[in-house]
Amino acid sequence: MPQENEIIIRPMEEKDIPQVESIERASFPSPWTSRLFYLEIKKKNFAYYHILEFKGKVVGYIGYWKVHDEAHIVTFAVHPLYRRKGFGKALLNYVLEEAKKRGIKRATLEVRETNYAAQKLYEKVGFKKVAIRPGYYHDTGENAVIYWKNF
Structure with missing residues (x-):
């Protein structure tokens, strides 16, 4: 588990995109491009x-859209070498707290049905499984599990 003084969580900047894209490619079968991240930020x-950041290196990222009073988490990943060490939980909790400060009342996300590690993390921080979206992921036809969390 990382110590609080060893990590920095901050808004993504253009200079972070190459490291973010590298994590994205290592994490997803149909990764976002650097251009998409650039447009999003x-x-x-x-x-x-x-x-x-952990010891000066970007090891995880998350993005959400504010839609009315909801945070829709659109992307979230931790570098494979840093998973299951508390980085994802720290990042997710930070962003959920930040969303609350923006007046957001609930958060939602979709996750691949076979991504059990992510589902375990979401449930650990209070998300509830509410539905399945059949065939949601166009690259594999895999179902998505929809999660919600009320603040």
């Missing part, structure tokens, strides 16, 4: 992206 009025 420019949407200041409703899109919020953060990175987690």
Whole structure:
């Protein structure tokens, strides 16, 4: 488990995108491109992206869209070498607290049905499984599990 003084969580900047894209490619079968991340971080009025640095290296990131009083988590990943060490939980909790400060009342996300580690993390921080979206992931046809968390 990382010590609080060893990690920095801050808004994603353009300079972070190469490291974020590297984590993205290591994490997802159909990764976002650097251009997509660049466009997303420019949407200041409703899109919020953060990175987690550990010892000066970007090891995780998360992004959500504010839609009315909801935070829709659109992307979230931790570098494979840093998973199951508390980094994802720290980043997720930080962003959920930040969302609450923005007046957000609930959070939602979709996760691959076979991503059991992520589902365990979401449930650990209070998300509830509410539905299945059949065939949601176009690359594999896999179902998505929809999670919600009320604040």
